Amino acid sequence: MAAPSGRTRRTACSVAAVLGLLPLAACGGVSVADDTSTTFTTMGFGLGDAIATSRIDDARKALDGMELQINEGAFDEQQFLSAVAAGDPPDVVNMDRTLIGGYAARGALLPLTDCVREQSIDLKQYRASAIDEVKLNGSVYGMPDSFDNRILLMDASVLKKAGHSASDVDTSDWEGLRELTGALKKQDGGKLTRIGFDPKIPEFFPLWVRANGGSLISDDGRTARLDSPRVVEALAYTTGLIDEQGGWGKLKALRDSFDQFGKGNQLVQHQVGAYPMEDWYVNVLGDTSPQVDLGSGYFKDREGRPVNYVSGTGWAIPKGSRHVEEACTFIRTMTSTRAWVKAAAAKAKDVRSRDAYYTGDFTGNRKADEIIESKVWKPTGKKAFDEATRRLYDIQKAGFAVPANAAGTEFKQAWQDACNRVLSGEQSPKQALEQAQQEAQSALDIANQGRE
C-alpha cells in the first residue's frame, strides 16, 4: 500500500480532531438559555392516566401559543439540582411536598407570593395540611397536587377464618393489636407466609407517632423531636409488632414478593391480614381484583380518634425559570377545581368502560374533592369498595402532615434511617432515635443559618 500523502494525513488529522471534539461537546449537555423560547418545560410529572392527561390538556389551552414539553418520569433530585445550578431549569417542577422546604431554604425555588396575588389564587381551596407542607417561614413555595390518605385495608376472609371481624383491627388498642397480629400471621417451617398486621414502617412512622400523641418536629419546622419519649415508644411498639412475626428479614422478604399491582396481589393471595395503606391502592384493587374480599377501617390514635397521615406532590417554580408568569398560569390551571373535576370524570369514564370499579379521586384541592365525591363518584354496588371510598372521603378531614422544614430530605432520611437501624437489629429504638435527633437537628440548624 502506498504511503498517504501529507495532504491526506492533514485532512485525516483535522477530521479526527473535529469528530473527537463534537461528541465531547454533546456529552457536556451544552444548551443555551433562551428567554424568548416558546417551549414550556415540566419536570417530575408523568402522563400515566386520564387524571394527568386531561389536566395537561387544560394547561396546554391555558398556555395558548406555547409548546408544552412534558419531561415524564419521577422527580430526580440530581437532575433538578444540576439543571438549577447550570441556570437551565424546567419552567415548573412537580415534587414530593416534603422536599419543597429544603429547596426553598436554599433558594432553588421561587416564592409564589406574587403568583398567588397576581392570578388571584384562592389558597383556601386547597387542603390546609397540604399547604402546611409547602410553606416556609410564612411564604408559600408550592401548590398541592396529589393528596394521599391512609386507611386500614384488610383481608376480610383471613379475619373471618381466624374468628375476627374488621372492627377487631383496632389501632387504638396496642396490646389487642399485638395479639391480633400473632393470631393472623401464618408461618410454614421457617418462612413467614402471611403477615398478620403490617405496621408499614419506616414510611408510615409519622402516623404511629401522631397516634401516640407525639410529633417528629415542632410546628415551626425548626426543632426536631425525634428522641422524645412518645416517638421512642412508637418505634419500640411497631418494631415489636414486626419481631412478633419473625423479624424484619422475614417480613420484608414476604412483602417484596407481593404482586402488588397484579391480579395475584397480596389480598388475593391472603398474604397479609391487615395494614395501613394509601388511598390509591383501593383504585388498584378495584381495577385488578374487584372480587377480592376487602375490608377497611380508620387508623385510630390511642384515644380512639381517626387519624390520617397525608402526603403527596406539589408544583413549584424553580429559580431561573424562563417563563415565571406562564408557570404560575400552568400551576393554577393544573390544581384548579375545574381541571380536577373534569379529569376525575374522564378517569371514571375510562375505568367504568373496562368494567372495573371507580373508587374516587383524592386531591390537594378540597373543593374539587367535594364535587368529585358528590357528582363523579357513584356507588359501585360492591359494599366493601364503597365503604372504603366513603371512609377515605371522610378521613380527609383528619389529615395531618409533617411540617415543612429547611432540611427537607436530610430530616426525612434521619428518622427513616433510625427505623431501619432498629429493624436490622443494629441499635435499640432509643439509641437510633438519639442519633437521628442529632443528625436532624444539625441539618436543621445548618439549613436555618441566617434565617429569621
Place this chain on the structure above:
Amino acid sequence: MTVSSRTATAPAPDASGSLPPTAATGDRGDRRERARRWRASWRRRETRAAYAFLSPWIFGFVVLTAGPMLATLWLSFTNYDGITQPKGVGFENYRQLFEDPSVAKSLMNTLLFTVMRVPLSMAVALALAMLLMRVGRATGFFRTLFYLPVMTPSVAVGILFLLLFNGNVGLINTVLGFVGVDGPSWTTDGDWIKPGLVLTTLWSVGSTVIIYLAALKNVPEELYEAAEIDGVGRRQAFVHVTLPQISGALFFTLIVNTIASLQTFTEAYTAFFGSSNSQTYSNDAALFYVVHLFQQAFQYMHLGYASALAWLLFLVILVITLIQAKFSKRFVYYEGEQR
C-alpha cells in the same frame, strides 16, 4: 556540613582543568538532551500527526478529568450547595470527615466489600479461564458466553440482586432449600448484604476471565513439558509454572479490581438507595463510600463536603495502590526482566 568535609569530598579537576561530570551535572545534561530531542521531534510530520490524533483524548482528560478534579479540590474548602455562591470554610469540611459517623461506617463497608470481592472474583475468573483452556474448539463460544453478562447494565444487576436474593422466593434460597439449607435474609440482614452483593458482582467477572485466558495462552508449553519430565504434578505445575507466568496479569487485575471495588456504587445504590421506595428501606450495611458521597452531593446538596469526601477516597486508593505496587516487585514476574 563543615568546610573540611566539603573539601574532602569535592572532585578533583582533571588535566585540562575542567571538572569531571558528577551525577547532578549528568542528570541536567540528560534532561537538556531530552528536551532538545522533544523540541526537534515537533519538526517531524509524524509527531504532529500523532499529537493531533491524541488531542481529543488530551482535551477530554483536561476538561472532563483534570479540570473537575482541580475544581473539587477548590470546592472542598467551601460550603458550595450547587445553588448559591460558594463561601470559603477553610479545613472545616476535612475536619467534619472525622466527626461524621457515616464516613467511618461507609469506609469500613467498602474495605470489607473489597477484601471479599477482589480475591473471590480473581479466583473464580482464573478457574473459569483454566476451564476455557481445556474446552478446545468451543472456547470462542464460552468466551462470548462468559463475557455477555459484562454487557448487562449495572442498574439491572442491582435489581437482579433483589430478585435473586429475596429471602422468601429468591432463586438462591430456593436452591439452598433443595439441599436442606435455610438461606439467610440476604437483602435485609446486615451480616449478609455485603456477601450477597459480592456474589452478585461475580456475574460480571467475564472481562477478568478474558485477561487471564490471554495470559494463560502465553505460557510456553515447554515449561509444562519440562516440569512433567521432572515429575512435577499438576498442582505443583500450577503453583510453580502457571502462577509466576501469569503474575503480570494477576497483578493488573488486582489493581484494577481493587480500585473498582473501592469505587463500587451502582448495584448497592440501585438496590438500597436509588428510588424513594428503596431509600425508605435503605440499610447501613450497603452504605458504601461512594454512595455516601453521592448522597451528600446530590441529595443533601453539600457539594463542598462531598468534594472533601472525594479527595479522601482518592488518597485511600492512591495509598492502597502504592502498597500493592511496592509488594508486586516481590511476586510479579515479567518475561525478559533482569533481577
